[in-house]
Amino acid sequence: xxxxxxxxxxxxxxVFHALAAATRRDILxxxxxxxxxxxxxxxxxxxxxAAVQKHVAVLEEAGLIIKRAEGxxxxxxxxxxxxxxxxxxxxxxxxxxxxxxxxxDDLLAEPTDLPPTPTKGT
Numbered sequence: 001x002x003x004x005x006x007x008x009x010x011x012x013x014x015v016f017h018a019l020a021a022a023t024r025r026d027i028l029x030x031x032x033x034x035x036x037x038x039x040x041x042x043x044x045x046x047x048x049x050a051a052v053q054k055h056v057a058v059l060e061e062a063g064l065i066i067k068r069a070e071g072x073x074x075x076x077x078x079x080x081x082x083x084x085x086x087x088x089x090x091x092x093x094x095x096x097x098x099x100x101x102x103x104x105d106d107l108l109a110e111p112t113d114l115p116p117t118p119t120k121g122t
Contacts, residue, residue, distance in 0.1 A: 007085055011063065015086045018062035023047075024055050028078055031065055035077040038067075 007015070018024050027041055042052040056076055059065040063082040068075050 007089060012089065014062040015064065015082070018058050018064055019086075021055065021058075023052075024059055027052075027055055027076075028059060028064055028083075031076050032078040032080075032083070035075050037073045037075055039073065041076065 019028075023045060026044075030036055030041065030044070038053060038056055039049070041056070042049040045052055056065065056067065056074075060067050060076075063079055064086070065076050066079050
């Protein structure tokens with residue numbers, strides 16, 4: 001199954017790895033809505049600040065978020081371009097599988113030339 005993408009294999013791997021963790025998906029969701037400092041994000045989770053920083057770093061490495069410095073704070077926001085590229089890749093996978101399912105449905109709907117199966121007692 002080959003799906004053409006404008007993302008390299010390494011980029012696809014990083015995006016799916018980043019999205020594999022619920023905390024990272026939640027951080028991404030929050031940063032789509034608005035920009036947050038890493039400190040603000042860390043207060044929302046039952047984990048250390050360093051652990052949240054690591055999650056942010058994975059998302060940043062995948063290109064899903066952009067981090068910038070403002071004074072002493074590090075502000076994080078989602079990168080809509082990378083999210084759109086990842087969404088487009090998933091849409092191509094969906095199209096591929098829908099086409100395969102449609103071919104299977106078409107095959108199952110074709111009439112067969114087999115004789116009817118005899119029932120018991122005939």
